[in-house]
Each structure stands twice: as C-alpha cells, then as structure tokens.
Amino acid sequence: MIAKPSFLGPKYGSAFEDPTVVASYHTRPPYPEEAFELLAGLLASRPGAVLDLGCGPGIVARRLVDLGEHVTRVDALDASPAMLAEGRRLPNGDYPRLRWILGRAEDAPLAPPYTLATAAASLHWMEWATVLPRLHDALTPDGLLVVIVDANPPRRWQAELVPILQRYSTNREYRPGFDLVDALAERGLFAVHERRKTGPVIFRQSIDEYVESFHARSGFSRARMTPEAVEAFDEAVRSLVERHGVSDVEHEVIADVAWGRPLRPN
Numbered sequence: 001m002i003a004k005p006s007f008l009g010p011k012y013g014s015a016f017e018d019p020t021v022v023a024s025y026h027t028r029p030p031y032p033e034e035a036f037e038l039l040a041g042l043l044a045s046r047p048g049a050v051l052d053l054g055c056g057p058g059i060v061a062r063r064l065v066d067l068g069e070h071v072t073r074v075d076a077l078d079a080s081p082a083m084l085a086e087g088r089r090l091p092n093g094d095y096p097r098l099r100w101i102l103g104r105a106e107d108a109p110l111a112p113p114y115t116l117a118t119a120a121a122s123l124h125w126m127e128w129a130t131v132l133p134r135l136h137d138a139l140t141p142d143g144l145l146v147v148i149v150d151a152n153p154p155r156r157w158q159a160e161l162v163p164i165l166q167r168y169s170t171n172r173e174y175r176p177g178f179d180l181v182d183a184l185a186e187r188g189l190f191a192v193h194e195r196r197k198t199g200p201v202i203f204r205q206s207i208d209e210y211v212e213s214f215h216a217r218s219g220f221s222r223a224r225m226t227p228e229a230v231e232a233f234d235e236a237v238r239s240l241v242e243r244h245g246v247s248d249v250e251h252e253v254i255a256d257v258a259w260g261r262p263l264r265p266n
Contacts, residue, residue, distance in 0.1 A: 001129060001187050001265070007173035012218045013125025015170075016056070017080040020215065020222035025057055025086070027205065027213040031120075034198035035148055035255040036063050039118065042259060043070040046142060048115030052076045053105045053131070054122025058087035058098070060148070064118075065095045077101040077108055078122075106130045112138035117145045117262075124180055125218075132189035133264040144259045145190065147181055151197050151256035157244050164240065168233040169219035181258045188265045195258040203251045210249040211237045 015021055039060075043050070047070040052061040054077070061076035074097060078084055084100045087093050101108055105126050117135050135145055155161075162176075184190035205213075211234050214220045222230055241249060 002183075004128060005173075005175065005178065005183075007171055007175055008124050008178075009173075010125065012171045012173075013122075014079075015218040015221040015224060016122070016125070017082065018221045018223040019082045021217075022057070022080065022082040022086050024212050024216035024222075025083075027209045028216050029150070029152065029203050029205075029213070029251050029253050031059065031148060031255045032198045032201040032253055034201075035257055036060075038196065038198075038257050039064065039116075039146060040067055040070070042144060042146065043067055043116055046115040046140070046144070047071070048140065049073040049075065049111070049113070051110065051112075051114045051117040051135075051138065053117060053119040053135075054078055054126065055087065055100075056080075056083045056120075056122065057090060058093060058100075060118050060120060061098060062087065062090060062092035062095070065092055065098050071097065073111075074098045075101055075111060075114075077103060077105060077110075079104045106134070110138055113140045113143065114138055115140050115143045117143070118148065119145065120148045121150065121180075123147060124178075128184060128187065128189055132184065132262040135262040136264045139262070143261075144193070145262045146257065146259040147184075147190075149180055149256050151254040153200075153252050153254070155249070155251075157240055160240055161237070164233065164236045165214075165219075168225070168229055168236075170221070170224045171219040174219060181256070189263050191261045191263055192258050193260040195256070198255045198257065200252040200254050203253045204248050205251075206248050207238055207241050207246070210241065
C-alpha cells in the first residue's frame with residue numbers, strides 16, 4: 001500500500017489535543033447548511049446509529065441529534081479530552097442520544113452496527129490502514145462513510161500569505177494541495193459512491209478572529225510555538241490583511257462531501 005504522507009503523522013495530529021487549539025476552534029469557518037442537508041438525506045434512507053470520528057467539539061455530532069427518528073444514537077469519538085469537554089458544554093452537548101467517547105478511532109471501544117459514519121478533516125491524522133477496515137466491519141451492509149472537508153477558495157492575499165505560513169508553521173513537512181478522498185481511494189480503502197461540493201455561503205469574521213483561526217490548526221498551536229513566534233505570526237497576518245484595505249474578512253464557505261463504502265483490502 002502507498003505510504004501515508006509524513007506531514008499527516010501523529011505528532012502533528014496530536015496538536016488537536018492541545019487546550020490552546022480547542023480554545024481557538026470556534027473561530028474556524030463553519031460548514032454550510034447544505035452539508036447537513038446531505039447528511040439528513042442519507043440518513044433518511046438508512047436510519048439508525050451514527051458514528052462521528054474525530055468529532056472535536058461536536059460540530060457535526062451535535063447537529064445530527066436534531067434529525068429525530070432517523071438517528072437512534074450518535075457516538076461522538078475523539079482522542080482529545082479538551083475537545084470533548086468543549087462539546088459537552090455547547091448546544092445539544094448534553095442530548096440524551098449523544099454519547100461522547102474518549103479514544104482513538106484505531107482502537108476505541110465502539111457499539112456497532114452503525115448505518116452512517118462521518119469524518120471531517122480529522123480523518124487526515126488517523127491511521128487509514130487501520131481505521132477504514134475497522135469502519136467497514138462496524139457499518140451495516142449498506143452503511144456509508146461520509147467525509148466532509150473544507151473546499152473554501154483562497155482569499156485574494158493567498159500568494160502573500162503562503163510565505164508567512166511556511167515561515168511560522170511547526171509542521172515543517174507540510175505540503176499543500178493534498179486530496180484526502182483521492183488518497184483513500186488510491187490506497188483501496190474507500191469506494192466513493194458520490195462526491196459533491198456545496199454551493200458557496202458567505203461567512204464574515206473580524207480580522208482578529210481570522211488571525212486566531214490559524215491557531216485552531218495543527219501547525220499553529222500556541223502550545224507548540226514560542227510566544228515570540230505567536231506574536232510575530234499574528235502581526236504578519238494582521239498587517240497583510242489590513243494592507244488589502246478590509247475591515248473584516250469575507251469567506252466563501254464550501255464543503256466537499258463524499259460518501260461511499262470503507263474497504264478492507266484483500
């Protein structure tokens with residue numbers, strides 16, 4: 001099997017266990033409502049229990065419990081105690097049919113069968129050769145894995161931003177342009193049934209919130225940067241945006257949603 005890229009290794013993925021990343025997580029742009037409508041449509045034809053892998057603060061899991069009779073239970077799994085604690089205190093975090101599970105997708109105790117499994121960008125950091133076959137066994141025969149990742153177009157200052165990111169990122173191995181769904185399919189771990197991009201939705205945030213959103217990503221955890229690097233990075237990004245004459249940052253928010261069967265290679 002093709003080796004997994006080293007820049008997606010566990011030493012980088014573990015940044016999401018840092019309390020500083022959790023504290024900044026609310027500044028990341030949200031998923032469009034259309035992504036949740038797609039999930040609702042898939043569940044309407046296969047009601048039952050749902051597993052949300054790498055759930056973070058439950059951005060997907062806390063919405064799934066609103067789908068009524070289509071969802072009997074949502075198991076929200078994450079390796080970060082701080083992420084689960086944040087999810088519990090947010091809306092729907094104490095919903096009776098929502099079960100928070102602390103553990104890794106590779107070996108945490110599960111309660112199958114599930115009719116649907118969901119995974120967002122956190123799937124990048126998991127051991128695919130272990131997790132995808134495990135999902136294959138945990139899903140019902142017609143159960144699906146749904147992968148949801150950001151497909152937001154770059155802002156107009158992207159070319160000037162890249163050198164700043166490269167200078168300050170703690171993930172020195174990172175390579176842009178990686179496609180998670182294609183990588184899983186190429187390794188024989190995911191049979192894609194359908195893939196769609198949602199229509200763009202405008203999301204606006206202050207410059208300070210935009211700068212802070214980088215600290216909710218693996219390469220810019222405040223806990224893994226020196227205070228001097230944090231200060232210099234924040235100032236560089238803030239100055240860049242201000243040079244473009246905006247008072248707040250406007251995003252076109254798009255989700256790339258793919259669903260299909262996780263596979264157990266022969």
